[in-house]
Amino acid sequence: GRSAGQMACREFPRIKEVRAYVTEAPDQKQHVQGADCHDVGDQHWINGNLPLGEGASAELLPIANPMSVHPQYKRHRKSWGINAIGSMVVEVEAEDGTCGAGVSIGGEAGCYIVENHLSRFCEGQDPRNIELMWDQMFRATINYGRKGLPVQALSAVDLALWDLLGKLRREPVYMLLGGATKAILPMYTTCSRPDIGKKLGFVGCKIPCPYGPADGPEGMRKNVEYCQQARELVGEGFPLMLDCYMALTVPYSITLARRLAEPDLHFTWMEEFLPPDEY
Numbered sequence: 001g002r003s004a005g006q007m008a009c010r011e012f013p014r015i016k017e018v019r020a021y022v023t024e025a026p027d028q029k030q031h032v033q034g035a036d037c038h039d040v041g042d043q044h045w046i047n048g049n050l051p052l053g054e055g056a057s058a059e060l061l062p063i064a065n066p067m068s069v070h071p072q073y074k075r076h077r078k079s080w081g082i083n084a085i086g087s088m089v090v091e092v093e094a095e096d097g098t099c100g101a102g103v104s105i106g107g108e109a110g111c112y113i114v115e116n117h118l119s120r121f122c123e124g125q126d127p128r129n130i131e132l133m134w135d136q137m138f139r140a141t142i143n144y145g146r147k148g149l150p151v152q153a154l155s156a157v158d159l160a161l162w163d164l165l166g167k168l169r170r171e172p173v174y175m176l177l178g179g180a181t182k183a184i185l186p187m188y189t190t191c192s193r194p195d196i197g198k199k200l201g202f203v204g205c206k207i208p209c210p211y212g213p214a215d216g217p218e219g220m221r222k223n224v225e226y227c228q229q230a231r232e233l234v235g236e237g238f239p240l241m242l243d244c245y246m247a248l249t250v251p252y253s254i255t256l257a258r259r260l261a262e263p264d265l266h267f268t269w270m271e272e273f274l275p276p277d278e279y
Contacts, residue, residue, distance in 0.1 A: 012168060013095035015127055018119035018157065020111035023087045038105075039083040045192040045208055047078050061226075064212040064247035066275060074214075085149070090114055090156040092164050094127060100164025104156035106149060113153040117141070122157065127168060130161045147276060194240060195233040204239030205230075206271060212247040223256060227265055236266070244273040 040046055048063060065082075067073040073080040088106035093099045104110065121136040137157065141150040166173040174180060189197040194205035207230050211219030230240055242260060244253070253273040260267035 012126055012128060013098070015092055015122050015125050015164075016095045017093045018114060018122050018160075019091045019093070020106075020114040020153075020156070021089045021091075022107055022111060023089060038077070039086060047076050047082075061210045064209045064244060066246050068212045068247055069214045085109065088114070088153070088156055090153075090160045092122060092127075092157065092160040094164060094168065098164060098167050100127075100160040100162070100167060102156040102159025102161075102163060104152045104159070106152045106156065109149055110153040110156065113141075113150055114157060118153060118157050122161070127161065127165050130158070130165065133161060134158055188239065188241070190243060194230050194238070198234050198238055204241065204268065205234070206241035206243050209242050209244045209247065209270075212244075213249050213252045220252070220256065224259055224265075227260060227267065231265055239268045240266075241268050242270045244270055246272055246275045248273040250274065250278065 038046060045063070048061070062068070062074055063077065065077055067077075067080045070080075085105055085107040088104055088110040090102045090104075091099050092102075106113070117140065118137050121133050121140065125133055134154070137154050138145070141154065144150060145154075162173050162176070166176060169176065186203040188204035188206060189200070189202040190206040191197055192207055194207055197205040207227075209223060210226055211223050213219075215222070227240070227242065234240065242256075248256070253270065257270055257273075259265065260270065
């Protein structure tokens with residue numbers, strides 16, 4: 001039989017250092033792509049919304065967002081600074097040199113929170129104690145946190161911790177969380193061209209919502225028309241969803257949801273239709 005010493009858990013290197021960085025384009029004239037999902041070209045649907053279908057006009061439609069109520073910021077998300085806070089990358093290094101990495105939105109401000117506050121709850125810790133570290137970071141930011149930037153910074157650290165633990169145990173993180181549950185994961189796409197998404201083999205498409213309550217009944221009519229065009233492009237049986245990006249109100253959401261649920265449209269769901277403060 002094995003001795004008690006042989007049965008003991010192996011030693012894990014402690015966390016040595018937590019570092020945070022911002023991403024930066026080699027050429028500042030270029031847009032930073034990838035993780036900086038908000039810092040994209042003017043033609044990208046995140047910033048504006050291209051009309052549906054082949055041969056459509058190049059004119060941009062609006063895209064509903066929390067600032068749509070203010071005309072000067074209605075047209076493009078970047079006009080009100082959606083890209084002002086860029087991405088951040090967090091590295092958590094163990095004593096043996098193994099590094100875990102996590103990415104979130106947070107920019108320089110998020111990096112400051114990580115290095116000057118959150119790092120103390122990780123450095124010197126056993127990297128397996130992720131739940132303990134998360135609880136301490138969450139509780140410690142109560143006087144300025146609970147949503148927004150502090151939670152985004154915490155998220156990057158949390159992701160880096162899981163990445164580190166997976167590397168130390170030499171297995172993917174999904175195995176740490178209980179293992180695979182299926183052989184294939186169906187994926188939908190988010191874009192303004194559901195017809196292209198269908199051709200590429202995605203199982204569904206989430207399209208951006210162009211208009212919000214500030215556009216009145218005419219905006220509601222145009223939203224329904226837009227969704228009808230999307231349904232005509234992909235036909236029946238292909239799941240369609242609507243991305244509302246916190247732009248709607250409760251009454252507006254209910255009215256739109258009821259219309260989208262009708263058989264001629266048959267949308268699967270609406271995403272993020274209210275600001276978080278209204279839930």
